[in-house]
Amino acid sequence: MKHSVCALDCPDCCSLLVTVQHGKATKLRGNPDHPITRGFLCAKVAQYLEREYNPERLLHPLRRVGAKGEGRFARISWDEALDTIAARLHEIADREGPEAILPYSYAGTMGLLNGSGMDRRFFHRLGASRLDRTICSSAGNAGMLEAMGVRYSLEPEQIPQAKLIIAWGANILGTNVHLWPFVVEARRNGAKFYVIDPVKTRTGALADRWYGIQPGSDMALALGMMHVILNENLHDREYVIEHTRGVEDLRRHVQDYPPERVAALTGIAKEEIIGLAREYATTKPAAIRLNYGVNRSERGGRAVQAIAYLPVLTGAWKDEGGGMLMSTSQTFQFNRLALEMPELQQRSALGREARVLNMAELGRVLAETRNPPVRALVVYNSNPAAIAPDQTSVRRGLTRDDLFTVVLEQFETDTAHYADIVLPVTTFLEHTDLYLGYGHHYVQMARPALPAPPETKSNVEIFRLLAARMGFDDACFDDSEDDMMRGALDSGHPFLEGITLEKLERERSVRLNVSAPEERFRPFAKGGFPTPDGKCEFRTGGLHYTPPVESRLGDEKLREAYPLEMVCSKNDNSMNSTFGHRAETDEDTSKLWMHTGDAAVRGIETGDQVRVFNARGSVLLKASVNGAVRPGVVRAPSVRWPKHSPNRAGINTLTSPRLTDIGGGPTFYSCLVQVEKCGD
Numbered sequence: 001m002k003h004s005v006c007a008l009d010c011p012d013c014c015s016l017l018v019t020v021q022h023g024k025a026t027k028l029r030g031n032p033d034h035p036i037t038r039g040f041l042c043a044k045v046a047q048y049l050e051r052e053y054n055p056e057r058l059l060h061p062l063r064r065v066g067a068k069g070e071g072r073f074a075r076i077s078w079d080e081a082l083d084t085i086a087a088r089l090h091e092i093a094d095r096e097g098p099e100a101i102l103p104y105s106y107a108g109t110m111g112l113l114n115g116s117g118m119d120r121r122f123f124h125r126l127g128a129s130r131l132d133r134t135i136c137s138s139a140g141n142a143g144m145l146e147a148m149g150v151r152y153s154l155e156p157e158q159i160p161q162a163k164l165i166i167a168w169g170a171n172i173l174g175t176n177v178h179l180w181p182f183v184v185e186a187r188r189n190g191a192k193f194y195v196i197d198p199v200k201t202r203t204g205a206l207a208d209r210w211y212g213i214q215p216g217s218d219m220a221l222a223l224g225m226m227h228v229i230l231n232e233n234l235h236d237r238e239y240v241i242e243h244t245r246g247v248e249d250l251r252r253h254v255q256d257y258p259p260e261r262v263a264a265l266t267g268i269a270k271e272e273i274i275g276l277a278r279e280y281a282t283t284k285p286a287a288i289r290l291n292y293g294v295n296r297s298e299r300g301g302r303a304v305q306a307i308a309y310l311p312v313l314t315g316a317w318k319d320e321g322g323g324m325l326m327s328t329s330q331t332f333q334f335n336r337l338a339l340e341m342p343e344l345q346q347r348s349a350l351g352r353e354a355r356v357l358n359m360a361e362l363g364r365v366l367a368e369t370r371n372p373p374v375r376a377l378v379v380y381n382s383n384p385a386a387i388a389p390d391q392t393s394v395r396r397g398l399t400r401d402d403l404f405t406v407v408l409e410q411f412e413t414d415t416a417h418y419a420d421i422v423l424p425v426t427t428f429l430e431h432t433d434l435y436l437g438y439g440h441h442y443v444q445m446a447r448p449a450l451p452a453p454p455e456t457k458s459n460v461e462i463f464r465l466l467a468a469r470m471g472f473d474d475a476c477f478d479d480s481e482d483d484m485m486r487g488a489l490d491s492g493h494p495f496l497e498g499i500t501l502e503k504l505e506r507e508r509s510v511r512l513n514v515s516a517p518e519e520r521f522r523p524f525a526k527g528g529f530p531t532p533d534g535k536c537e538f539r540t541g542g543l544h545y546t547p548p549v550e551s552r553l554g555d556e557k558l559r560e561a562y563p564l565e566m567v568c569s570k571n572d573n574s575m576n577s578t579f580g581h582r583a584e585t586d587e588d589t590s591k592l593w594m595h596t597g598d599a600a601v602r603g604i605e606t607g608d609q610v611r612v613f614n615a616r617g618s619v620l621l622k623a624s625v626n627g628a629v630r631p632g633v634v635r636a637p638s639v640r641w642p643k644h645s646p647n648r649a650g651i652n653t654l655t656s657p658r659l660t661d662i663g664g665g666p667t668f669y670s671c672l673v674q675v676e677k678c679g680d
C-alpha cells in the first residue's frame, strides 16, 4: 500500500491509497484517515488507473512530421528532443530577445514543484515572457481582495454547524464532492440548503430551494439582499460598527437596488429576494459556499466583491460554521520566492523583469503581440487548444509556421497536435510533489507510488535537463525535489511553523496552523482584516451593476441574433479536458441542455443533433431537453476534446475573448448563442 495525493485541479486535493502488486497498481481509493477525503474518491479519479495504464498514453518524445494540427509525428530520442528545443530557444532568444518565448501552463497538476517550481526558474533565467495565469479564478480572487484584502475561508469542517448553507455558483456534488458529506451532516442537524445557479445541477436538484438566477446577474442579487438587510436593520450593528467602515455609503448605494429592480435583473421573484435576504441575515450560523461559477462572467469579479460583503454585514464570520468559503489557497503561505526565483530574471539575457501576457487572451497574444512577437510557446499542465476562450483564434495562432511549439503531455491532446516537439511526462502517481488543497487547510506531500514508464520524465526533470542544455549553470537547477520542498516550506509564516519535510514524510497530510489544534479557524470573528485599523471597508465605487454585453439584457443586436445564454460549466464526471480521451466524457460533453420551451419553439427534442452558433463559429451537439436550466439558458457540460467533435470545433469556439470587469479573467459563462436543429 502506497500513499499519494490527487493532483487534479480540484478543491478537495484528496489523500489517496494505492494498492501496488509487482510494481503495478491494482486499486486506488480515498484515504479513510484523512479528515476531508474520508475514504472515498470522486467517480472520475476512482477510475484513474484506466488513465494511468491507457494504451494512448504518450511514452516517447515525438517530432512533428505532418502539418500543424494534423497529429503526424515520428518518435525521437530524448537527446534529439532536448537538443532541438535548446537550439531553437537559443536562436529565437538571440534573434528577437528572450521575451519572444512564452510558457503556457495552468493546473494540470496542482503540485507545486511540477506546477510552479523548476519551470518558473527555467523561464526566469531565460528571460522569457511571464504568463498571467488568469484562466480560472483571477476575477474572483480580485473581487475577494477588493472586499476583504485577503482571501481566507471558512473551514469545510465547520459546515455541519451551519443552519443555512447557500451554494452560490457552486456545483458541490460535481466539482467539490468532499464538501457534500459536511452539507449532509448539517442538514441532518436541521440546516437548510439553497443553491443559486442558472442551471439545476445535481446539487441544485437536491437543494431545499433552487434559485435559477440569470447568468451574470449575481452582483445585482447581492446588492438587492443588502438593500433588504440594511433597510430592515437586519445587519449585525455591533460587528459593523466595530469592524467595518463605509456602511452609510453602502446603505445609500443599495437604495438603487430595490427588490423590484433586482427581480427584473436577476429573474428571481421579488418576494424570493426579500425572503432570502431575511433568512440569510437572521439564521445563525450562515455559510456561503461561493465557488468560481460566478467569476466566469463579464461582471464576475465585482459580483464576488459584492457577495463577500454579505457575511461581513451580517456578522456571519463570528460564528463557527458561519462566513464564506471560496478558496483557502491564500492560507498556504509557502515561500514562493524560494521556489520560483524571480530574481533569476536579472541574470537572464533580458536583464530585467519580463513583460506579462494574459493566458486568457492567447488568441490575441499569438496574433498581435509585438516587440517581440511570440515565436516560441512551451505548453505544460494545460490544453489551450481545448480550454482557452475564442478557440478559432487560438488555433489560428497555434497553426502559425513561424511559431515553435513544445508540449509536455501525458496524452495526445489537441494542443499536442500543434507541437513541433512533444515530450512525454509522468503522472502524479509517478513523481514527488507538494500540494495545497484550495478547499481545505491541509498541506500534503506525495512520493512516487508507481514506477514511471521508462521514457517519461516529470516537468521538474525536464526543465532541469533543459536548463543544462541551455548552459544555465546556476546552482538552483541542481536542486533536488527535497531541496525545493524544504525551500517552499521555509517561509517563516506562522501557518507553516513546524511543518517540515520530515513531518510530511511521516504524516503525509498536516493541517496548517491557522488556529490552535483544539480551536477552529475564524479569521474575521473579531475583525482582523488586513487594513491598518483591521476594519473591512465597504467600497461601492465599482459596484454599479450593468448586465453583461453577452446576456439577455445586454447588447441589443447581439441578443436579437443570439438569444440564448450559454453556460459551458464543468462536467460532473471529468476534469476540464483531462479525461477527454474517455468515451463516457464524450457522451456527457457532447450534450446541450435546453429548457422545454426553448427547445419546442425550435422543433428540437432530446437526442436531436443541434448546431449551436454565434458570430465566432458553430459547434455540433446533441440536445438534452431536461428541464434543468432556466428558460433562455442552455448548458454545455465541458470540456470535450475538439478533435472528438463532428466538425472538430470544441465548445470554446463559441466563447468570447472579452475579459472580466476586474482580474483580467476569461468570460466563459457570458456567451450568447443561437441553436437550430440540424441533420446528422
Ligand SMILES: Nc1nc2c(c(=O)[nH]1)N[C@H]1C(S)=C(S)[C@@H](COP(=O)(O)OP(=O)(O)OC[C@H]3O[C@@H](n4cnc5c(=O)[nH]c(N)nc54)[C@H](O)[C@@H]3O)O[C@H]1N2
Binding pocket: 009, 010, 011, 136, 168, 169, 170, 171, 172, 174, 175, 176, 196, 197, 198, 199, 201, 213, 214, 215, 216, 217, 218, 291, 292, 293, 294, 297, 567, 569, 570, 571, 572, 573, 574, 575, 576, 638, 639, 669
Ligand atoms: N467534475 C469536475 N470537477 C471539477 C472540474 C471539472 O471540470 N469537473 N474543474 C475543477 C476546476 S478547474 C474548478 S475551477 C472548479 C470549479 O468549480 P465550480 O465553480 O463549482 O464549477 P463551475 O461549473 O465552473 O461553476 C459552478 C456553477 O456555477 C454556475 N454558474 C454559471 N454562471 C453563473 C452565474 O452567472 N451565476 C451563478 N450564480 N452561477 C453560475 C454553473 O451553472 C455551475 O453549476 O471545479 C474543479 N472540479
Ligand SMILES: Nc1nc2c(c(=O)[nH]1)N[C@H]1C(S)=C(S)[C@@H](COP(=O)(O)OP(=O)(O)OC[C@H]3O[C@@H](n4cnc5c(=O)[nH]c(N)nc54)[C@H](O)[C@@H]3O)O[C@H]1N2
Binding pocket: 009, 105, 106, 107, 108, 109, 114, 135, 136, 137, 379, 380, 381, 382, 383, 384, 387, 388, 408, 409, 410, 411, 413, 425, 426, 427, 428, 459, 568, 569, 570, 575, 576, 577, 578, 638, 639, 651, 652, 655, 668
Ligand atoms: N468552456 C469552458 N472552458 C473552460 C472552463 C469551463 O468551465 N468551460 N474552465 C476553465 C478553467 S476553470 C480552467 S482551470 C481551465 C483548465 O484548463 P487546463 O489547465 O488546460 O486543464 P485541463 O484541460 O484539465 O488540461 C490539463 C492538461 O495537463 C496535463 N497534465 C497533467 N499533469 C501533468 C504534468 O505533471 N505535466 C504536464 N506537462 N502535463 C500534465 C493533462 O494531461 C491535461 O491534458 O479550463 C478553462 N476552460
Ligand code: SF4
Binding pocket: 006, 007, 008, 010, 011, 012, 013, 014, 041, 042, 043, 045, 046, 176, 177, 178
Ligand atoms: S478530483 Fe477532486 S474529488 Fe476527485 S479524487 Fe481528485 S481531489 Fe478528490
Ligand SMILES: [Mo]
Binding pocket: 009, 135, 136, 137
Ligand atoms: Mo479552474
